[in-house]
Amino acid sequence: MTEFNWTFAVGGLSLSLAGPAAWVEPFARAWASWADESLGWVVRLVQDETLPAPQKPFFGARPRFVDGRCLLEVPGFAGEIAPEDETARLRAHPAAEPGDLAYFVRTAFALQAFDADTLLFHAAGVVHRDAAYALFGHSGSGKTTASRLSSGKPVLSDDLVLLRPSVSGWEVWATPFGRQRASQQVRSAPLRALLRLVQAPEERLEPMPRAAALGELAANSPVINADPVRSAALLARWDGVLRSVPVYFLHFRKSNAFWEVIDAQLG
């Protein structure tokens, strides 16, 4: 079986994929604009026919933390991420789908990002007037819809963005993990505000209480919020973000008029 290695980088964090060409090459094609040559974490993908055929998508596997390692195990998949070694290994039945493999890569990246003092955040990132707005909320709250309604504005991701600290504050970085293709021209922008999406009959911004925001932001931090060891640091990191940028409920209809409200209040 032909082995293939390919490296990509998000927000300066590199991750190398190693495994059968049939599994790694699709990543290299789909995420070609993220290719990189730096040394970073290594994710090894291994086909294992002795595992039972997958019954459900790997996405349903909850991370479990044991002795500093993150385990993701459901029938057809046995994943282990070792942050201390900066490696991850997924044994998967040959019938695994590309989405299953991407889920494991994303999980490893979430840990890599957190241990590098950044945050992988379940949010859409949209750039408006050279600043990024992170739109978050529960599944179905409208992240993809709001991204699509933001015509003409660079979309960093419609699902997962990377928050990275810089000397001038927090930055939002694009990732390849969303459903909608991220902007190729704009890959990052300074974070202007966090906006909790609420579908409503009118557009308006409403300040969000910080404690509620802290809880929701932690809940929207994939993988890390399941790790008892990292959870306290996760809250502290989000608390730091909330001290530097405002957070609002963004009530919005299915139109792009919400940007006028944002301009009026935050512009």
Added chain:
Amino acid sequence: MPNLDDILSVAPGVISRESDGELVVVLPEQGKFVVLNGTGAEVFQLLDGQRSLSEIAVVLSERYEVPLEQAQTDVLALARKLLDRGAVRVSSE
């Protein structure tokens, strides 16, 4: 359903952080959270696996000068909410 003789403690892995006078309690296993206001936060911090709910109600009753019966009702309601969410567990009865 908790009763006043129960002794509750924070469930393993649950973490909390104070923010603007409120307490955010995060349940890593579920990826969920609970926000508690001032009194709720105080009760949560008294759930140390040592004191019964009855003893905690006495503390609140004296601290806030409210009738003991009222404090007991409030403590039981919060305990029920926290047990339902998996944020605490019964240590002993």
